[in-house]
Amino acid sequence: MTFSRAVKICLWFAGLVLISAAVTAAILIARFQPVARAYILAALRERYKSNVQLGNLQITLFPAVHAVGDNLVLRLADRPGAPPMIVIRRFTIDARLPGFFSYPKRIDRVRLEGLQIHIPPKSPATGHSSPVTPFVLEEVVADETTLETLPADPKKDPLTFAIHKLTLHSVGPGRPMTFRAELDNARPPGLIHSSGNFGPWDQDEPGDTPVDGKYTFSHADLSVFKGIRGMLASTGDYRGQLNRIDVHGVTDVPAFSLTTGGRALPLHTEFNATVDGTNGNTTLHPVRALLGRSPFEISGSIERHALETHKEIDLAARTNSAAIEDFLRLSLSGPAPMKGTIGFDTKVRIPPGETPVIERMQLAGMFTLRGVTFTSTQVQQKIASLSHHAQGQPKDTDVTGVLAQFGGRFSLRGGVLTLAQLSFEVPGANVTLDGTYKLQSGDIDFRGTAKLDATISQMTTGVKRVLLKPLDPLFRRDGAGTVLPITITGTRGSPSFHVEIGRALKREAKR
Secondary structure: OOHHHHHHHHHHHHHHHHHHHHHHHHHHHHHHHHHHHHHHHHHHHHHHOEEEEOOOEEEEOOOOEEEEEEEEEEEEOOOOOOOOOEEEEEEEEEEOHHHHOOOOEEEOEEEEEOOEEEEOOOOOOOOOOOOOOOEEEOEEEOOOEEEEEOOOOOOOOOEEEEEEEEEEEOOOOOOOEEEEEEEEEOOOOEEEEEEEEEOOOOOOOHHHOEEEEEEEEEEEEHHHOOOEEOEEEEEEEEEEEOOEEEEEEEEEEEEEEEOOEEEEEEEEEEEEEEEEOOOOOEEEEEEEEEEOOEEEEEEEEEOOOHHHHOOOEEEEEEEEEEEHHHHHHHHOOOOOOEEEEEEEEEEEEEOOOOOOHHHHOEEEEEEEEEEEEEOOHHHHHHHHHHHHHHOOOOOOOOOOOOOEEEEEEEEEEOOEEEEEEEEEEEOOEEEEEEEEEEOOOOEEEEEEEEEEOOOOHHHOOHHHHHHHHHHHHHHOEOOEOEEEEEEEEEEOOOEEEEEOHHHHHHHHHHO
């Protein structure tokens, strides 16, 4: 046999071997397709306790495992009426042969397209079984994912997270996966960056699946909410379960303002809140805020999307050491009409409506103003004059040394501040008033009683002092030198004080 003939026979034989191997591989792969499909369905049913539907599935084994599938749907077996828990429009799977044929199977990379996760409300009858790990996912990429937690009340909207980018990595069987995500926040618009840990998946109660991480949120434009302006930035961390997450963070708005007027002030908050996936509400406990240099606290519950969907908001706000001028600058144009320290404890209600928030806001509570001076020289002179006369020192002209104190109950509705049992004190005088103050126009309308240390005659000089002395007994009562009915009208920039002598004399005549 010649050498060339031997080579031809060897090549022919090698060809037969290759053809046989190819045919054998084709037969194995063809038979492996339904086996692999059955395995994937069984593994998903076991891992997620779900009924599984799968569209097309194509798998190749060489040189590595590569699978492509579409229309994967998982429905919780014990909740047939609920929306599907997981919907995947298209997926690809890549794995090395040794890992794919081990237990648990190790999948190197999974890419999910069109992933939707719907977390159902908790079932009261569900127990907890031991976790099952038929496979380990080394890396999962699932951009443009939608995660929803469904409320217990079917009439309420689900809590939805639109996840723009999502990558998860496994750190070991039965342990949480690490993740990095970017979430598009609708209102206020902005991008949230987050990283943390997710899982292990709770196959009995998906909503109980643990999650924790950190987030950053910046350049959020608050002007999408009627009545306020400013760019918000926030950082923080969170921990809990998919259906109930506790969040701790800080927010900063360098120039917070109201669209109705006033000046912009920095607003800083530190907060602890619970986001309840069962109803979409956020509970604040509490928020510590700093407006300008004024601290205050806010607590309460806010229904999800309350500002943009005009649902009612009910909160409580309190402080005992804030600067009056910070709150006045926020709501009023021009300089603040007074300076001092404010304390308040109030309920805040914002009912539904299309008008700006500041116009719908309703307040009811108590307040104190301490160490008050008025920025208007004219107003401060009138307050100082009242104090000096009330002390029987009408010749005293000191203005700066007179500090006023206020206190009482109040309510705000429709931009009108109503004050009941308002107490106004300066050295030598105690005034109680009831009336209204309009925030926008500054109109004042108060009526009440002034109790002064001095008598009528002591508040004058010269001949008037002598002539008025016989009238002192007419106005002296209740331990005070003088008791007078008064009215305060006008505007915040130019108030007018009136003593109703006629009303006082009528009251004396009835005694």
